[in-house]
Amino acid sequence: MEGIVYNIQRMSTKDGPGLRTTVFLKGCPLHCPWCSNPESQSFKPQLLVFSNLCVGCGACEKTCPNGAVIRTGNTFNRDRAICTDCGACVEVCPSQAREMSGMRMTVAEVMQVVDSDSIFYSNSGGGVTFGGGEPTAAGDFLVALIDACRSRGYHTCLDTCGVCEPVRFRKIMEKIELFLFDCKHMDPVEHKRLTGLDNTLILHNLHNLFEAGKELRIRVPLMPGINDTDENIGAMAEFLHRHGCFAVDVLPCHTFGFNKYRALNLSPPELLPYKPEELEAALARFRRHGLRVTIAK
Numbered sequence: 001m002e003g004i005v006y007n008i009q010r011m012s013t014k015d016g017p018g019l020r021t022t023v024f025l026k027g028c029p030l031h032c033p034w035c036s037n038p039e040s041q042s043f044k045p046q047l048l049v050f051s052n053l054c055v056g057c058g059a060c061e062k063t064c065p066n067g068a069v070i071r072t073g074n075t076f077n078r079d080r081a082i083c084t085d086c087g088a089c090v091e092v093c094p095s096q097a098r099e100m101s102g103m104r105m106t107v108a109e110v111m112q113v114v115d116s117d118s119i120f121y122s123n124s125g126g127g128v129t130f131g132g133g134e135p136t137a138a139g140d141f142l143v144a145l146i147d148a149c150r151s152r153g154y155h156t157c158l159d160t161c162g163v164c165e166p167v168r169f170r171k172i173m174e175k176i177e178l179f180l181f182d183c184k185h186m187d188p189v190e191h192k193r194l195t196g197l198d199n200t201l202i203l204h205n206l207h208n209l210f211e212a213g214k215e216l217r218i219r220v221p222l223m224p225g226i227n228d229t230d231e232n233i234g235a236m237a238e239f240l241h242r243h244g245c246f247a248v249d250v251l252p253c254h255t256f257g258f259n260k261y262r263a264l265n266l267s268p269p270e271l272l273p274y275k276p277e278e279l280e281a282a283l284a285r286f287r288r289h290g291l292r293v294t295i296a297k
Contacts, residue, residue: 003141006102008113016157018126021117026102028133029163030195033269034223036257040133045102047085048263051075053097060089080265107144127155136164146175162202169205179216185227186235210243218248228282237289249296
């Protein structure tokens with residue numbers, strides 16, 4: 001069984017308890033305008049071109065089988081209408097200005113990396129986290145990876161936006177020990193305008209997690225003027241309080257990864273990070289609505 005993995009981050013301390021190996025599966029049904037990993041959204045391997053790293057050697061132009069490389073001043077970019085994301089140019093680029101995001105891997109190949117870090121899991125209380133994109137979109141590939149981890153006794157964690165068909169989500173829910181669950185916006189119309197889908201399915205799956213008593217942490221990617229209003233935070237608090245939840249992890253707006261948009265020939269998000277006083281005012285709104293706030297790092 002194969003799936004598309006776009007990164008495996010080893011020795012992670014941000015994706016659950018202890019030292020972890022985080023497996024990032026490519027593809028996401030949402031298109032959040034603040035996404036700091038735009039290369040995670042497509043379900044196919046993609047070529048990224050970082051023009052600022054190009055040394056103008058022209059090796060890519062000589063190698064490209066489709067004639068998709070174009071010169072822009074003293075650097076080489078690509079014609080998106082012709083480029084097939086084959087990755088041939090990546091192999092010859094001496095400055096790492098070209099990078100492929102996403103490669104097909106078998107369960108055995110992923111687990112070879114995971115197993116090599118197993119000593120750190122037992123010594124730190126860590127384990128394996130599956131992220132994305134949206135990892136549940138990988139379907140049976142994700143389930144097979146989870147089963148392989150469970151058979152070895154590894155702690156499992158899922159970083160999810162909750163967009164998953166309920167039957168599949170329940171199947172995954174039974175196997176995962178900790179959920180990191182994104183809450184982006186409580187209004188279904190606004191959620192659809194921002195991400196492409198409303199939040200009906202998301203809240204349904206989150207409700208089922210609470211009902212099943214699963215261990216989970218609510219994560220809120222906080223965007224100035226988008227989802228940090230008193231109205232939205234109040235609605236979120238009301239929903240969470242009904243389920244006995246009184247704490248959230250906030251991920252404040254940042255510009256890390258925005259250079260990837262240019263590398264994909266996309267316009268970066270028009271967002272500015274919070275000033276300290278602006279962030280404190282937003283966090284105060286959570287506290288005013290009875291939610292303890294932790295800044296996720």
